[in-house]
Structure formats: structure tokens, C-alpha cells
Amino acid sequence: MHKISIILSFFGLWLTSFLSLENQTLLGMGLIFSFGILHGANDLILIDHLNQFKKYTFLKILGSYISVILISVVLFINIPLIALLFFVLVSAYHFGEQNWQELLKNFNKVASAFFQFNYGILILSALFYFNSIKVEQIIYKISNVSIEAYYFLNLLLVSLFIFFVLSFIIAKKISDFKKEIFKQTFYIAVLFVIFKVSGLIWGFAIYFIFWHSIPSLNDQIKFLYGDFSLSNFKKYLKTALIYWIISLVGIFILYYISADMIIFNALFFSFLASITFPHFIVILKMFKK
Numbered sequence: 001m002h003k004i005s006i007i008l009s010f011f012g013l014w015l016t017s018f019l020s021l022e023n024q025t026l027l028g029m030g031l032i033f034s035f036g037i038l039h040g041a042n043d044l045i046l047i048d049h050l051n052q053f054k055k056y057t058f059l060k061i062l063g064s065y066i067s068v069i070l071i072s073v074v075l076f077i078n079i080p081l082i083a084l085l086f087f088v089l090v091s092a093y094h095f096g097e098q099n100w101q102e103l104l105k106n107f108n109k110v111a112s113a114f115f116q117f118n119y120g121i122l123i124l125s126a127l128f129y130f131n132s133i134k135v136e137q138i139i140y141k142i143s144n145v146s147i148e149a150y151y152f153l154n155l156l157l158v159s160l161f162i163f164f165v166l167s168f169i170i171a172k173k174i175s176d177f178k179k180e181i182f183k184q185t186f187y188i189a190v191l192f193v194i195f196k197v198s199g200l201i202w203g204f205a206i207y208f209i210f211w212h213s214i215p216s217l218n219d220q221i222k223f224l225y226g227d228f229s230l231s232n233f234k235k236y237l238k239t240a241l242i243y244w245i246i247s248l249v250g251i252f253i254l255y256y257i258s259a260d261m262i263i264f265n266a267l268f269f270s271f272l273a274s275i276t277f278p279h280f281i282v283i284l285k286m287f288k289k
Helices: 002-016 021-038 043-048 058-078 080-100 109-130 132-143 149-171 175-197 200-225 230-257 261-288
Strands: none
Touching (some): 002 200, 021 200, 043 230, 043 261, 080 109, 109 132, 109 175, 149 175
């Protein structure tokens, strides 16, 4: 999957030269609305395939899933800064897990978890730093707190240092990791360039879709149906369609109640956070199985 991701990323980087910031945002939103939302739309079907949830009825599972989303919404309304911080931490681990869980599955669980988490922080801090002005505006709209760019830079430098230190340690334990780390360092450098030259939404979409959502779709389809194929993708799409549509309706409602794009971006990322929390739990359970 990494070969496909890097090819699509270079294509996205090439498109950046021809697209205005507004068109980058529109195309990025289109990708997020399609593959981004889709990759989390089949969580209830994934739950049905997990043994620990077999004893629960569909209504109980649906109620629990919706309850987690509603709790997330309440947190964003009442303690937005804490909720936003929690969202970033959860997303960091979720991104790192998708990228590294296969290679590190036989390594120390605690060390693997920390490495995956730090990788996610590295990616997000780079995205935030290279788009610090827009990110500051969104954070302020959500939490009424101003965070300056040098915080993102410090986080980026610390996470980058930890990444190389842990990579050196793990490479001494896992021979296959030595080959992979050079490729991954190159991939990270490419993502840094993309974040630097593109707008926030377009840069986020390139990573979120090409490096996370599409690989996640591949893993989910293999988990549900045994292997990835066009027919199995159609099965996945059929079962996810209703939840996908409901999510899109929610997003368009957010758009119409927004006074401007900054407010919409704030509401949109809050919405993504709310549906990320239960999705994170489901994927965590799926990878464990």
C-alpha cells in the first residue's frame, strides 16, 4: 500500500502547483467526504465480527456507539480545549497504529504503542506547524485559546528526535525494520514538503486519505471478507452506504449553520473528532484480533 500512497502523494503535490487555495480546499473536502468518511462508516459491521461484542444486540451496540459520539459532542461544548487535546492524542495513536501495526506486531507492546503514538504526533505537529496561522484560527474558534506557532515547532522537533532514537533502538531488534525505516523517513520528508507548499485542508486530505483511509479500507475489507477485491469493496460500500449518507448530511448541516469558513472548519474538525473516538476503539479491537 505504501507504493500506492507515495504515488498518489506525488500526484497530489503536483496538483498543488495548479490549484488555487480555494480549489485545494474544495478538492481536499471532496476526498475527506468520500474515502475519509467512508473508511469509518462500517464500524458497526466490524463490531459484529468481533467476538467480545457477540453477546450484545445490534440496538445495544448502536446505542453505545451513538453515546460515545454524544459524549464527545458534550465535551467539545463544555471543555473544548480538553476535548480537542484528547482528539489530537487519540488521532495520533490511530494514525501511527495504521502505519506501523503490521511491522511491530511481534515487538514489545508498550514500546510499539509509544512509537506509533509518537509517529502520529510527528505527522500532526508537522501539519500544524506548516499551517500554523490557519490552525491557530481553528483552535481559537473551538476553544477560545490562542496557541502560537513555536509550540508546534517545539513539538515537531521533539517528536522527530524521539522518532529517530526509537527507530535506532527498534532496528537493533527487528531486522526488517532497518529496511523500512529508510523508506519511512523518505515518506515523512515528502509529507513535510506537501504540508509546507499546500493549504491546511489539502495537506491534511493527502495524508488522511492516501496514507490512512485507503490503507484502513484495505485492512477492514480483508478483516470482513478475507481479501481485498472489487466485489468485496462493493459489499463494503453497500453496508456502509446508509451510515456514510447520514454523516454527509450532518456535515452539510454544519456548513449551512456556519457564518464563515473558519467557523465551518472548526465545526468540521469537531465533528471529525466526535466520530473518531468510537472509530478508534473499534479499529483498536480489530487490530488486536
